[in-house]
Amino acid sequence: MIRRFVENSFSEHYTVSIGVHILKKVVEIDPNNSVSLILWDLEGTDDLDHIRESYLLGSHGIIYVFDVSRPTTFQNIHQDLATLDRKAKDVPVKVVGNKVDLVDLSEVTEILENHTISFDYLASAKTGGKVNELFEQLAKMLASDAEEI
């Protein structure tokens, strides 16, 4: 998803991320202002309790991504969000369902509602659907938070 946003590319050949990849993208939030996003792409894990805490140090926002085509990736979402809240206190979290291109959108929405899962975006790294909106909205939010501080 980050590669789609930063490089506008997508590879069908899926390579598992290990550790952390860090990429940078400058996002224009209005004609006069832009924000440099340093994006830390962390490897997926079954249990966020095991995530290395140093990866979250200094973060201003978190994007929590699950795979809408694999229920096992969102069955622990409530627990994971609670863990993030504990490990990265007061850091805003955006919840995103990826791979919507693989499923029936109304069916997925119904399943997520049944699991009381609220999400910010249903996106597709493959088609690019909602990816830019997600990062741009997050950038705007972080810039506005920084101004308030």
Next chain:
Amino acid sequence: MLKKFKENHENGTTHFILTDAKGVVLESNQTLFKLCTGAPVGTLHPFFFSIPEIMATVRETTSFHCVQLGSGDDNLTADIEVYKKKENTILIVVHDLTKHYLSYQAMAQSRNESLIDSELILLKNHELQERERFKNEFIQNFSHELRNPLTNIIALTNILKRTDLTSEQMRILSILKDSTSNLKLMLEDILSISMIAKGKLMLNPGVFNFPQLVDFLKLTYNTRAKEKELVFSITADEKIPEYLEGDRLRLLQVLTNLCDNAVKYTKKGSIALHIALNQKRANTVNLRFGVKDTGAGIPQESLDTIFESFEQLGPTEGVGLGLAIVKGLLTLMDTDIKIDSTAGKGSHFYFDVNLTYPLHQPEVPVLKERSKKMKPKRKKTSKYKVLLVEDDEQVQAALFKILIDTGDFYIDVVSDGALVMEEIVNNSYDIVLMDVNLPNISGDQLVKVIRGFPFKNIKKIPIIGVTANSYQADKNSYLKMGMNAVLSKPFEEDELLKTISRLLKKNSR
């Protein structure tokens, strides 16, 4: 420890960078990267961009494992330690562990792929189960809906047969009767497969006469084979005990399905049913049943699918449930069907099954088939009074005609469950024929009310339940509620009249 650090240093796998608090490079040993003094460390890679801010929140030191610092084909994966040093400086130590992490990456990739594969298999399996459940539900509802019209056709065909008909009309009627019989058998097959799939089918073991079962098969399939100019033979081991214990009905269903199939797919030659005694020990026998034909045979690629519901080899009569039923029933019997087949030469279906046998073989009198049609014995003085409760007008008309044609009954008809009690209280009926599925109050609920009535003449009325629901468990529950007999639609005229006769006779004792 120092030796290792030294080695790493000398071999060029560890890089030291010293920066000020804002991340401006003060010193760098240039081992992995070329860094100029005075340049912001963030220009090296976005990872370093965050270091000054992170270190502002850290007391002394922190570390980052497996950080991907490469770009494009230039792969560099490192563990990084960051220390706060004196005079507001930051020491960054980068350990190049690319080789180590490459092997870890391969392992993680393979683990993740197998995890995703197993999840996909689970999802697929779940989807298939859902489809199977939907199919079974549809089949059950569909077969249920067919039962009323089929009851009607069978009843009216029988009635028509008793009218004056020309020989041509008789011939057409006979075809009609055969067709309805086939349709009835198909419905029974559909019911069996749906019960097996839902786990509702239970075996009902009992002692049965084995030679009688063999004779029945011999008689049935000799005739069927002759019609197609085929030769049918049965061989059974003489050492098999005369009386065996098992579910005779289901064993017969397996064997008839196998023999039916053999007849269906064999155009010339022979069909042989062989029953061998594999083993006899204590009170248990292990028998091998096999049906061998010289028919069409089954291509190798179809052997895996022929036991699935609605699978058929080429266009033939039937709905393709026979072998699925065979497989399902044999699974219930803790065994499995095996097959040797060559396309164009024939097939051999066989299975081994354990049955018990009574050590003291009983002397059970052989029941002779009664050929005479049962009719209720009429009271000399008057006819019987029947209450027919049925909401389907066509079934109602057909049942009415069957009963009235016997000349033995006065019949009242009610089509609404709510009106039944009033009729029963105000009239004195000899028997009630009651559909289970009625508007307003169902037949099974009515039975409970009738059986709880304080007056003996009402409480004891014989009640025959009529239902399109053919599950044995449901029929048993209707009997438990107080029905004296339950007939499943579609039923034959004889079956209805025999049941009425039996209950009237019992009640007059």
